[in-house]
Amino acid sequence: MFELIFFSLLNGIVTGLLLFMLASGLTLIFSMMGVLNFAHASFYMLGAYVAYTISLYLGFWVALVVAPLLVGVMGAVVERYGLRHVHRWGHVAELIFTFGLAFLIEEIVQFIWGKDTKAFHEPEILQFPLFTFFGQNFPAYKAFMLLISIGIFIALLLVLTRSRIGLIIQAAITRPNMTAMLGHNVPLVFMGVFGMGCALAGLAGVIAGPALGTFPGMAVVLGSIVFVIVVVGGLGSLGGAFVASILIGLLQTFAIALDYSVNDLLTVFNITTDAEGALRDLWTLSLPQVAPILPYLLLVLILIFRPTGLFGKRES
Amino acid sequence: MSDIAKVQNAVMPASLLKRFGPWLFLAIGLMVLPLIFSSNLSVYTMNLMGIFIIFALSYNMLLGQSGMLSFGHAVYFGLGGFMSVHFMNYIEAEIFVVPIVIVPVFGGLIGLVFAVIVGSFSTRRSGTVFAMISLGIAELIAASSLIFVAFFGGEEGVSGDRTMGPEVLGMDFAQDIEVYSLIAFWAFVTIALMYLFSRTPMGRMANAVRDNPERIEFIGYSQRKVRFISFCASGFFAGIAGGLFAINFEIVTEENLNALTSGVVLLMAYIGGVGFFVGPIVGAVVFTLLQTLLSNYTEIWQMYVGVIFVLTVMYAPQGLTGLVAMHIPAFKMKRLGTLAAPYVRAGVPTLLLLSGIVGFLETIHHVRSAAVGETTMSLLTIEFDTHSATPWIIIAILVVVGGYLTKTQMPQLKEAWEGANAPMGSDEGGAS
Numbered sequence: 001m002f003e004l005i006f007f008s009l010l011n012g013i014v015t016g017l018l019l020f021m022l023a024s025g026l027t028l029i030f031s032m033m034g035v036l037n038f039a040h041a042s043f044y045m046l047g048a049y050v051a052y053t054i055s056l057y058l059g060f061w062v063a064l065v066v067a068p069l070l071v072g073v074m075g076a077v078v079e080r081y082g083l084r085h086v087h088r089w090g091h092v093a094e095l096i097f098t099f100g101l102a103f104l105i106e107e108i109v110q111f112i113w114g115k116d117t118k119a120f121h122e123p124e125i126l127q128f129p130l131f132t133f134f135g136q137n138f139p140a141y142k143a144f145m146l147l148i149s150i151g152i153f154i155a156l157l158l159v160l161t162r163s164r165i166g167l168i169i170q171a172a173i174t175r176p177n178m179t180a181m182l183g184h185n186v187p188l189v190f191m192g193v194f195g196m197g198c199a200l201a202g203l204a205g206v207i208a209g210p211a212l213g214t215f216p217g218m219a220v221v222l223g224s225i226v227f228v229i230v231v232v233g234g235l236g237s238l239g240g241a242f243v244a245s246i247l248i249g250l251l252q253t254f255a256i257a258l259d260y261s262v263n264d265l266l267t268v269f270n271i272t273t274d275a276e277g278a279l280r281d282l283w284t285l286s287l288p289q290v291a292p293i294l295p296y297l298l299l300v301l302i303l304i305f306r307p308t309g310l311f312g313k314r315e316s
Numbered sequence: 317m318s319d320i321a322k323v324q325n326a327v328m329p330a331s332l333l334k335r336f337g338p339w340l341f342l343a344i345g346l347m348v349l350p351l352i353f354s355s356n357l358s359v360y361t362m363n364l365m366g367i368f369i370i371f372a373l374s375y376n377m378l379l380g381q382s383g384m385l386s387f388g389h390a391v392y393f394g395l396g397g398f399m400s401v402h403f404m405n406y407i408e409a410e411i412f413v414v415p416i417v418i419v420p421v422f423g424g425l426i427g428l429v430f431a432v433i434v435g436s437f438s439t440r441r442s443g444t445v446f447a448m449i450s451l452g453i454a455e456l457i458a459a460s461s462l463i464f465v466a467f468f469g470g471e472e473g474v475s476g477d478r479t480m481g482p483e484v485l486g487m488d489f490a491q492d493i494e495v496y497s498l499i500a501f502w503a504f505v506t507i508a509l510m511y512l513f514s515r516t517p518m519g520r521m522a523n524a525v526r527d528n529p530e531r532i533e534f535i536g537y538s539q540r541k542v543r544f545i546s547f548c549a550s551g552f553f554a555g556i557a558g559g560l561f562a563i564n565f566e567i568v569t570e571e572n573l574n575a576l577t578s579g580v581v582l583l584m585a586y587i588g589g590v591g592f593f594v595g596p597i598v599g600a601v602v603f604t605l606l607q608t609l610l611s612n613y614t615e616i617w618q619m620y621v622g623v624i625f626v627l628t629v630m631y632a633p634q635g636l637t638g639l640v641a642m643h644i645p646a647f648k649m650k651r652l653g654t655l656a657a658p659y660v661r662a663g664v665p666t667l668l669l670l671s672g673i674v675g676f677l678e679t680i681h682h683v684r685s686a687a688v689g690e691t692t693m694s695l696l697t698i699e700f701d702t703h704s705a706t707p708w709i710i711i712a713i714l715v716v717v718g719g720y721l722t723k724t725q726m727p728q729l730k731e732a733w734e735g736a737n738a739p740m741g742s743d744e745g746g747a748s
Contacts, residue, residue, distance in 0.1 A: 082630065091443070092379075092443075095447065096586060097629045099579070100622065103622045107619035107622045227448065235444075285463065292459050293460060296456040300449060303452065
């Protein structure tokens with residue numbers, strides 16, 4: 001039991017920090033533009049695919065640096081020539097635009113790279129078990145993911161709170177007009193933050209590609225989960241996004257690891273169930289089965305009872 | 317007195333025609349269409365169109381008329397479909413025998429029931445919060461549908477047989493054309509009902525809530541209640557569309573209520589134009605045509621649909637219907653003719669450019685996906701070798717020449733457009 005908890009905890013934190021890399025960019029972009037970027041996970045997917053192609057020629061380590069930069073540039077272009085143009089039609093149009101973009105990027109990825117899963121592997125230097133605990137291996141690559149995520153988290157924190165750029169970004173978020181009056185190019189700041197958010201998503205894609213698979217559906221798999229995190233944590237709140245990322249990461253890994261069903265619960269109370277009735281699926285419902293639903297259940301409950309999210313200050 | 321009577325007599329037939337003309341036209345159109353397009357493929361396409369028209373119109377009750385952006389409308393469509401297919405099975409097992417024509421109503425009712433449940437908490441707010449709740453509910457139901465196998469049938473879905481019920485007007489609905497008449501009947505009824513709904517005081521209040529919710533509250537209405545009623549009505553009609561889907565295909569799967577279907581309906585409504593009642597109808601027709609016809613010619617049709625969608629959002633937020641409606645002022649001032657020549661001058665190079673781009677994409681796609689050694693492909697019945705230089709040169713010429721001419725011709729089109737839309741009596745009007 002202890003080893004199960006230990007490994008679930010580690011895996012949960014790895015997943016959670018990976019999710020935070022996506023969620024941090026998304027929530028920053030939201031607090032600036034008031035738009036939830038549906039295509040955010042698509043940039044994550046682009047990161048994985050671009051890194052795959054680069055790693056074929058130049059190796060994984062070059063891809064790790066170049067792919068996020070390329071994805072960041074793509075994000076900046078989308079902001080400059082797409083989102084800024086749509087902005088005049090209002091928030092709903094912007095939301096629909098990013099939704100269409102997500103659809104389009106998935107099609108473009110299929111057009112360029114095909115529909116099958118790509119053989120994007122971790123570099124050989126990281127293909128060994130880091131340590132063995134109760135006979136279970138912990139791969140070194142996961143530790144590497146953990147390291148990168150923590151590094152990014154600290155860097156982001158320092159840049160936003162300690163540097164001059166971070167100061168201007170925070171000013172542009174809370175008082176865009178005042179910041180513009182003081183002589184800063186606010187649209188450029190917006191473009192930069194959008195690009196940086198996309199670059200972070202791209203980096204998450206590069207390190208997640210070998211671990212979770214590089215396939216055209218990878219954006220959809222993660223996309224709505226990241227949305228859940230941003231909303232649950234509170235729209236626009238970085239701290240909230242961090243807590244929610246870890247929470248969702250742990251929730252998912254623990255739900256998969258603990259194999260209990262409704263039947264087990266009912267036997268505790270000495271209730272027997274009808275194995276043939278129309279509700280038979282309800283009785284055999286097990287925790288791993290409902291694992292994919294839990295984040296959405298959390299989302300709906302949070303939105304009903306606390307629409308500002310855990311740490312958020314505004315509703316929409 | 318007599319003068320007024322005379323005027324009324326003169327006006328009445330005209331206004332009657334204006335009022336009922338479109339409906340007469342719709343009814344006759346629905347009856348005549350299968351006579352003109354009688355092949356199996358076209359009947360299949362028209363059936364799908366009818367279903368999507370109802371679905372897209374029900375979606376527009378939310379987005380266009382009440383300002384609620386939903387990412388989970390397929391839930392009500394899919395649930396309606398599942399309920400209807402279960403009812404078809406009850407009919408077959410003679411548990412509950414009704415004519416198959418009635419079945420979509422049960423689909424609509426389950427859509428309504430779920431809309432009442434979900435709407436009771438999701439319509440409290442509009443905007444992003446509503447959109448997020450709809451997304452969460454959609455993912456929740458789609459994921460549950462794979463777990464609750466008894467109702468949703470797991471990954472294979474649930475299938476039924478539409479021919480088992482009592483015959484209606486001598487039809488047992490074995491043929492697609494008989495299903496067409498059923499769908500056409502329901503399409504007419506639901507289009508009329510949804511139109512009438514948008515004309516009721518309730519429908520008008522929904523528009524007001526969309527435009528200025530705060531003011532509605534000051535006048536004394538509850539914006540939440542108005543949104544809730546719109547949401548329920550929308551769920552009901554989506555359920556009917558789902559029921560018709562179940563009858564037409566005799567199978568409903570998880571795919572019919574997942575996020576992709578929700579995306580498709582948003583796409584249809586938006587491409588058609590959410591600001592107009594007929595917009596979603598246009599969108600559904602265009603989308604179905606793209607889906608059934610374009611997919612015969614190209615494997616990458618979904619990418620084209622995606623491009624069209626993104627371009628629509630960027631440059632024509634009023635949709636295709638909005639593009640047509642833009643010409644009404646010029647038409648009323650009888651200046652539409654002055655636009656014809658500029659349109660041709662700008663349109664031909666644009667077509668060249670587009671055909672170049674499409675040719676490029678198709679050829680690339682063929683080179684990458686064709687079997688090894690197979691180098692000939694045909695585009696619009698023109699056969700060519702993808703590994704020779706000629707097609708690439710032609711494509712390059714099309715793109716460069718088309719692109720350059722498009723760019724040079726756009727200013728004159730803009731000028732002509734401004735001239736045609738200049739207010740009557742001003743100096744610019746008509747002169748250019």
